[in-house]
Amino acid sequence: MKRLHIHISVNDLSESIDFYNAIFGAKPSTQHEDYAKWSLTNPSVNFAISKRGNESGINHLGIQVDSEKELSEIQENLEKANILAAKQENASCCYANSNKHWTLDPQGVVWESFHTLGNIEMYGEDSNTSNSLEKSACCIPSDMG
DSSP: OEEEEEEEEOSOHHHHHHHHHHHHTSOOSEEETTEEEEEEETTEEEEEEEOSSSOSEEEEEEEEESSHHHHHHHHHHHHHTTOOOEEEEEEEETTEEEEEEEEEOTTOOEEEEEEEEEEOSSSOGGGGOOSTTOBOTTSOBGGGO
């Protein structure tokens, strides 16, 4: 199964949580002092918000998959279309450990395809690393945006 992923940077997390609780009719499945995520089945979406020093608005969009096979299929589709993607394995960010592919759409919007392997305690353990995939406040490789 594939689920749409939307991550929005917000100015006021508490106010935004109240708003999205009302819109979705549900409380976050994950909530921290700087982040909240709703894993919904109706609509089928992984919707996250955070207050991490970014400008408010769309942080990135993505597709969450349930298996490595589905993740590989997305990567193969990107390759067939000659679309470059940065691969991350065992990435630890946004309170999760995942395998990922990052790319840009023609307008420059960052897209993430990912398979979540498990939860972690820190928001962005990988954010402290310094390499060619150095991360922004939301773990997006710095060369992607």
